[in-house]
Amino acid sequence: MDYSSLTIQLVITGIFLSSLYILVTFGLTMIFGVMEIVNFAHASFAIVGGYACLMSVTWLGLDPFLALIPVVAFMILIGWLSFEFFARYTLDVGDAHVVHYYALLLIISNVLALIFGLDYKFIPSKLGYTQLHLGPFKYPLVKLIVCFLSLATVAGLSLFLKYSVLGKRIRAVSQSKESAEIMGIDSLKIRRITWIIGIASAGLMGALVGLVNPFSPYAGTTYLIVAFSVAILGGMGSLFGTILAGFIVGMTESLFSLILPSQISPVVCFLIIIAVLMVKPEGLFSRA
Amino acid sequence: MVSTSNNKKIIKALIGVLALLALILPVTALPFTKYIMSVLTFTFVYTVLGQSWNLLGGLAKQFSLGHAAFFGLGAFVTAYLCQTGLPAGLALGLAALVVAFFSLPFGLISFSVRGPYFTIITLAIAEILRTIFLWRPELSGSEGVVLPPNMFSSSMGIYYLTMGTAAASIAIAAWLAKSNQGLALVAIGDDEEACAEIGIKVKYVKSSTLAISAAMCAVAGGTYGLFTQYLSPNDVFSIIYSLDAIFISIIGGLAQPFGPLVGALLFSLLEETLNPLVPGAHLLVLGIILIVIMFLLPNGLVTLVTGSGAARSPLKIRIKRKQA
Numbered sequence: 001m002d003y004s005s006l007t008i009q010l011v012i013t014g015i016f017l018s019s020l021y022i023l024v025t026f027g028l029t030m031i032f033g034v035m036e037i038v039n040f041a042h043a044s045f046a047i048v049g050g051y052a053c054l055m056s057v058t059w060l061g062l063d064p065f066l067a068l069i070p071v072v073a074f075m076i077l078i079g080w081l082s083f084e085f086f087a088r089y090t091l092d093v094g095d096a097h098v099v100h101y102y103a104l105l106l107i108i109s110n111v112l113a114l115i116f117g118l119d120y121k122f123i124p125s126k127l128g129y130t131q132l133h134l135g136p137f138k139y140p141l142v143k144l145i146v147c148f149l150s151l152a153t154v155a156g157l158s159l160f161l162k163y164s165v166l167g168k169r170i171r172a173v174s175q176s177k178e179s180a181e182i183m184g185i186d187s188l189k190i191r192r193i194t195w196i197i198g199i200a201s202a203g204l205m206g207a208l209v210g211l212v213n214p215f216s217p218y219a220g221t222t223y224l225i226v227a228f229s230v231a232i233l234g235g236m237g238s239l240f241g242t243i244l245a246g247f248i249v250g251m252t253e254s255l256f257s258l259i260l261p262s263q264i265s266p267v268v269c270f271l272i273i274i275a276v277l278m279v280k281p282e283g284l285f286s287r288a
Numbered sequence: 289m290v291s292t293s294n295n296k297k298i299i300k301a302l303i304g305v306l307a308l309l310a311l312i313l314p315v316t317a318l319p320f321t322k323y324i325m326s327v328l329t330f331t332f333v334y335t336v337l338g339q340s341w342n343l344l345g346g347l348a349k350q351f352s353l354g355h356a357a358f359f360g361l362g363a364f365v366t367a368y369l370c371q372t373g374l375p376a377g378l379a380l381g382l383a384a385l386v387v388a389f390f391s392l393p394f395g396l397i398s399f400s401v402r403g404p405y406f407t408i409i410t411l412a413i414a415e416i417l418r419t420i421f422l423w424r425p426e427l428s429g430s431e432g433v434v435l436p437p438n439m440f441s442s443s444m445g446i447y448y449l450t451m452g453t454a455a456a457s458i459a460i461a462a463w464l465a466k467s468n469q470g471l472a473l474v475a476i477g478d479d480e481e482a483c484a485e486i487g488i489k490v491k492y493v494k495s496s497t498l499a500i501s502a503a504m505c506a507v508a509g510g511t512y513g514l515f516t517q518y519l520s521p522n523d524v525f526s527i528i529y530s531l532d533a534i535f536i537s538i539i540g541g542l543a544q545p546f547g548p549l550v551g552a553l554l555f556s557l558l559e560e561t562l563n564p565l566v567p568g569a570h571l572l573v574l575g576i577i578l579i580v581i582m583f584l585l586p587n588g589l590v591t592l593v594t595g596s597g598a599a600r601s602p603l604k605i606r607i608k609r610k611q612a
Contacts, residue, residue, distance in 0.1 A: 106575035
């Protein structure tokens with residue numbers, strides 16, 4: 001393979017990575033915008049989604065892509081439960097909430113470890129290693145479908161937030177809780193819905209990741225750090241910024257894999273976090 | 289008031305007896321002496337680790353997730369110096385100094401942001417160090433570093449060393465909490481802008497405390513290395529140590545000098561009893577305990593005995609004491 005087709009291959013991989021990063025960050029940044037909570041347990045919910053998908057495939061014998069429907073339903077339930085029994089009590093504890101959510105991360109990942117063990121798991125799919133050939137390029141079909149599904153979800157959520165009444169209410173609360181309440185919006189209800197959407201999208205992302213990469217109960221931290229770098233780059237709470245930042249981070253990671261040894265590629269994410277926070281703490285594309 | 293002061297006397301007597309027991313433990317011939325000693329050694333290392341976090345996290349409410357950086361650096365610098373043939377005690381002291389200097393750029397970067405952003409940036413710095421140490425074989429690589437035998441290689445030597453560092457860390461924390469700097473830290477934790485306006489040098493107070501905290505954390509890392517005699521970047525730079533520090537401080541009591549000791553005791557107890565039964569179960573139990581304590585006893589277990597009210601901040605208590 002010559003150099004230019006390798007670059008194109010890397011660009012496709014970049015788009016694929018970006019789509020997943022955007023999906024996981026979408027929920028994180030939405031929750032931050034509306035609830036002012038940095039959900040350190042966000043990526044753990046993604047891993048819960050991965051295991052839910054694995055269970056529907058191995059126990060119920062569903063096709064992995066069909067299994068995404070029960071997974072999302074299950075994650076909505078998990079989201080509702082975690083809001084009613086946990087998140088709503090952390091709304092007024094201030095900066096200390098990071099500790100609550102780290103404790104939640106520990107609880108989730110260790111419950112998963114107790115149930116499923118520490119081995120890396122992989123969601124089997126009928127497509128297996130089928131490659132899609134397009135002229136000189138070939139790419140695994142599963143990855144393309146996963147990429148399409150996550151981009152479609154992000155697009156759907158964006159349209160929902162932009163045009164539906166509920167979406168407008170969510171954006172109103174994220175702009176100003178007090179003004180929204182004066183206008184008769186039940187902010188607790190909006191926060192509950194936001195939280196559930198965020199958790200369900202994280203779970204969906206986890207299931208999609210499980211189709212292409214093996215995962216373990218503790219794998220969440222890697223995605224957590226990526227989600228942080230995307231969210232910070234895009235400006236916490238800004239949805240347009242998240243999408244743009246997701247592409248920047250995904251592309252950078254993919255293209256840097258050409259010149260950097262693979263062990264230190266995570267450093268790129270960390271350096272993005274630090275550089276952006278020091279230069280422009282409100283994020284590159286924030287509304288404010 | 290009478291009952292509180294009586295309670296305090298009883299508690300002081302109890303602490304004295306326990307300290308004496310801990311002091312003479314190595315020369316007793318109990319059936320489990322060796323085992324108890326190794327558990328207590330870990331407890332003391334954890335006490336210093338928790339205390340170092342507590343200086344910033346407890347007093348000034350700066351929730352760092354990057355203390356693993358200091359812990360790991362302290363451990364590795366101690367190991368390198370030991371390999372050059374320096375006596376272990378000197379190596380430990382020098383490592384603390386080196387890491388205190390390292391904390392200056394760390395503070396410069398991380399204190400430029402606040403709240404959750406501070407937490408995220410400290411986490412990023414610790415992870416960068418872990419990746420670099422894993423990557424470069426000159427530093428350690430994935431092979432890790434072995435410490436040469438030294439004066440603290442005996443279980444009794446390391447036991448007394450860690451006990452000494454734990455006691456020193458408690459003394460430093462108690463002194464700092466009473467000093468003007470401690471008051472400034474508590475005030476910064478309550479309202480940073482207001483502090484800057486009344487003329488507290490916020491950056492200076494935070495950075496100098498971070499240097500003390502980093503040096504203390506390096507000592508914890510160094511003694512950990514001297515005890516285990518083998519270091520790998522994935523272990524000592526692991527976010528687990530940043531988390532342990534937070535657990536120990538919060539469970540024991542934020543901004544309470546004896547808090548980390550209580551927290552570390554409970555932590556080792558859970559780790560020793562639950563981990564052999566079901567690996568990882570102690571982390572699950574810790575997570576639950578942590579959430580319960582954050583909601584019900586925000587100032588930690590220590591407040592159960594000292595009786596300072598859960599909802600009061602240390603500053604309010606101190607003002608009352610000065611008026612009386």
